[in-house]
Amino acid sequence: MxxxxxxxxxxxxxxxxxxxxxxxxxxxxxxxxxxAGSFKSDQVTLSQRAMDMQVARKALSDVPAxxxxxxxxxxxQVQSGTYQVDSQEVAxxxxxxx
Numbered sequence: 001m002x003x004x005x006x007x008x009x010x011x012x013x014x015x016x017x018x019x020x021x022x023x024x025x026x027x028x029x030x031x032x033x034x035x036a037g038s039f040k041s042d043q044v045t046l047s048q049r050a051m052d053m054q055v056a057r058k059a060l061s062d063v064p065a066x067x068x069x070x071x072x073x074x075x076x077q078v079q080s081g082t083y084q085v086d087s088q089e090v091a092x093x094x095x096x097x098x
Contacts, residue, residue, distance in 0.1 A: 046054075077083035 074083065
């Protein structure tokens with residue numbers, strides 16, 4: 001006995017083909033042309049806000065996630081001991097929630 005990996009035995013009808021025939025019969029069509037003609041294509045309409053968001057997303061994707069110049073400048077200040085923290089500005093931002 002030989003096992004067929006596709007699961008279709010010789011001489012058996014393709015199950016998918018039978019389902020298509022049943023569907024065609026249920027639709028009352030004699031062929032695929034009758035059904036294909038009755039389908040309409042899908043259509044997507046985007047709002048102005050969605051289009052603006054696409055433009056903004058594209059612009060953001062062009063900006064690097066890390067500003068290397070700023071990171072290097074701050075790192076150099078910290079290493080040299082010249083980095084100063086403005087405590088008044090820190091307090092203002094804590095209070096404002098920014």
